[in-house]
Amino acid sequence: xxxxxxxxxxxxxxxxxxxxxxxxxxxxxxxxxxxxxxxxxxxxxxxxxxxxxxxxxxxxxxxxxxxxxxxxxxxxxxxxxxxxxxxxxxxxxxxxxxxxxxxxxxxxxxxxxxxxxxxxxxxxxxxxxxxxxxxxxxxxxxxxxxxxxxxxxxxxxxxxxxxxxxxxxxxxxxxxxxxxxxxxxxxxxxxxxxxxxxxxxxxxxxxxxxxxxxxxxxxxxxxxxxxxxxxxxxxxxxxxxxxxxxxxxxxxxxxxxxxxxxxxxxxxxxxxxxxxxxxxxxxxxxxxxxxxxxxxxxxxxxxxxxxxxxxxxxxxxxxxxxxxxxxxxxxxxxxxxxxxxxxxxxxxxxxxxxxxxxxxxxxxxxxxxxxxxxxxxxxxxxxxxxxxxxxxxxxxxxxxx
Numbered sequence: 001x002x003x004x005x006x007x008x009x010x011x012x013x014x015x016x017x018x019x020x021x022x023x024x025x026x027x028x029x030x031x032x033x034x035x036x037x038x039x040x041x042x043x044x045x046x047x048x049x050x051x052x053x054x055x056x057x058x059x060x061x062x063x064x065x066x067x068x069x070x071x072x073x074x075x076x077x078x079x080x081x082x083x084x085x086x087x088x089x090x091x092x093x094x095x096x097x098x099x100x101x102x103x104x105x106x107x108x109x110x111x112x113x114x115x116x117x118x119x120x121x122x123x124x125x126x127x128x129x130x131x132x133x134x135x136x137x138x139x140x141x142x143x144x145x146x147x148x149x150x151x152x153x154x155x156x157x158x159x160x161x162x163x164x165x166x167x168x169x170x171x172x173x174x175x176x177x178x179x180x181x182x183x184x185x186x187x188x189x190x191x192x193x194x195x196x197x198x199x200x201x202x203x204x205x206x207x208x209x210x211x212x213x214x215x216x217x218x219x220x221x222x223x224x225x226x227x228x229x230x231x232x233x234x235x236x237x238x239x240x241x242x243x244x245x246x247x248x249x250x251x252x253x254x255x256x257x258x259x260x261x262x263x264x265x266x267x268x269x270x271x272x273x274x275x276x277x278x279x280x281x282x283x284x285x286x287x288x289x290x291x292x293x294x295x296x297x298x299x300x301x302x303x304x305x306x307x308x309x310x311x312x313x314x315x316x317x318x319x320x321x322x323x324x325x326x327x328x329x330x331x332x333x334x335x336x337x338x339x340x341x342x343x344x345x346x347x348x349x350x351x352x353x354x355x356x357x358x359x360x361x362x363x364x365x366x367x368x369x370x371x372x373x374x375x376x377x378x379x380x381x382x383x384x385x386x387x388x389x390x391x392x393x394x395x396x397x398x399x400x401x
Contacts, residue, residue, distance in 0.1 A: 016110040020093065029095040029378045032060045032111065035073050036101045037235040038269030043100035043118045045076060045270070046171040046367045047374070054383060058082070062089050064105045076269060095378040104137075112139040112377050116370070119287025120144055120170070120359045121204070122317030127151045135164075140377060142168040142370055145359045151314075166373055169366030175272055176294045178364045186277040190230070190264045197342050198228040200278035202271065202288050205236030205244055208307040210284035212246040218331045219257060222282075225335070227342075231258060232266040232274045234286070280341045282334060285313055285321060293324055293356040294363055296349055298341035300334055301325035320358070324351040 033048065035041045041061075051057055061077050063070035064086040074083055084092075086105055094111035100118040115138045127148055135141060135157045141164050143149040149165055152158045158165055175181050184194040192198060199222060203211040210218075211233075222229050231254060236244040238251040251265065258265040266274050271288050275281070275295065282300045283289035284307055289299055301321055308318055325348070326337040341347070362369075368386050375382040 020110075023093055024095070027056045027380070028058070029056060029380055030058045030060065030092065031096045031098060031374070031378075032062065032089060032092075032094045032107075033074075033077075034062050034064050034097070034099045034103045034105055036063070036065050036103055038073055038076065039235050040100045040103075040118060041074055041076055042270040043170075043172050044098055044116055046174060047098075047116075047370045048077065050367050050371055050385075051374070056380060060084055060089065060092070060094070062086055062105070064089075064103060096374055098374070113137065114140040114142065114374065114377070116142045116168075116171075117144055117148070120148070120290050120317075121285060121287040122148075122314035123204075123285070123311040127155075127314045127317075133157050136162070138164055140373060141165045142373065143361070144168070144170045145361050147316075147358060166369075167361050168369045168373060169361040169363060170291075171367040171370050172270075172272065173291050173294055173360060174364050174367050176275060176291065176363065181273070181276050183276050186273045187228070189273070190277060192228040192230075192262070192264060192277070196226070196228050196262070197279045198230060198277050199225070199280050199282065199338060200230045200232060200274050200292075201282045202232040202274070202286060203234065203237065203284050203302075204286035204288075204307070204311075205234035205239075206307055206311055207242055207244075207246040208304060208310045209234075209237065209246070210302040210304050210307070211237065211250055212248070213304055214302065214331055214334070216254075216257065218334060219254065221331050221335055222338075223257065223260065223263060225338070227262070227279075227338075229258070229263045230266055230274050230278065231264070232271055232288070235269065279345070280338055282338065285311070285318065289321055289325070290355065290359050293352045294360060296352050296356075298345050298348070299325035299352070300337040300341060301327045302334060303327050303329040320355050324348055324355045 033044055048059060052059060060082045061074045062084050063073045067085050070083050074081060090106055090108055093109035096114055097107060097111040098114045098116060100116045135152065143165055146167060149167060153160060187194040203209045233250050238249055239245055240247055240249045255265055275292050280298045280300060281292045284302045284304050292299055326341060328334045328337050372382050372386045
């Protein structure tokens, strides 16, 4: 199978192959999910939920970076989730290791390693625009769009002959376009009036985030408007370490302000319910801002040059979000953009749809493609519900231009 985890000595490959032959049970496979934050699990959750009824599969979960927080990080995996320590995981032979972040874990008995990308914002050089970055240690790379796949190829992060890259899409956004969730139901669940417009403020994490620049001033002004307000913080903005949040636990800080009938401080790791509930989204530079474009509703972008610089955002992604959003640099400007967006929601619709089509491959069916890839990787026949009519495309079928 060539699942060497990035250039293992030949004797280790032989030992692992023998281990697989001797211990793999017919029609039984083990899958390990690893998560750094609750959001990491939210990315893989649609695939887990879709596959967990298959009795041939055993799912395990770990939080290798902070094992002491595993129960909190993986709370949405369900009360029956097998949460294990990294030390325990090292003793088990898995048939697939799946993550949505650059998380590596020591698995002496080996496992095919699958990377599911957790965003499309292009931050922290994750588009690999320098040839010194490499993703060759992954056995499968589930690309969300063709743009990023080409960027990886162009930079030399992966090889043109590699079998790892697969154009899958983003399973987490399937529910934004497949009609499975209702906006009014979401608002009712949140205790918000569906008769009022709803504004979602979702800043990204960073000491340079817009929440550290405008913060309470912006939220107080938004609370004065004739609309519902939802504030969805990135997981890292609840981490008081300076690098992640500027040294503030913004969840604790904002809770008293948002305890009003027309406001809601989001606590769920999955942003989809809040995206579906909103008529207008305010962000700075986050993957969620791009995901919201799939709904073809207005986005207000807060200009924070320091954020773009400090998080090494690929300039092409800055321009993509700018082209599909209205922009402002201060609180009065943001409020004005919100009011104009509510008055004319169709403005920039064509740009929103174009950027969404660029950044999300076949939204609505990505979960089935991801599942199909995992079944194939584990050498297990896929069940009938897996859609084979839209196969993934290997990067070798693409041209790098």
